[in-house]
Amino acid sequence: MPIKIKLKEILKERGISQRELARLTGLRPNTISHLCSDNVDRVYLSTLEKVCKVLDIDIQELIEVE
8 A cells, every 4th residue: 555745745745845844843855855756665754753743734734545
């Protein structure tokens, strides 16, 4: 069951750069870049929680089951 992280699309809609999100979340820019790629094979739940908190979204808005 493939899972897609829609972070790239959400950032584009909101006009937020990956670098800005990294700064706001305290995560490394490489981590944000990885989440925006099409090749995410694993991610910590705590990382997704930080992203969701900063973007003020539910995790269901960030993740899509294909």
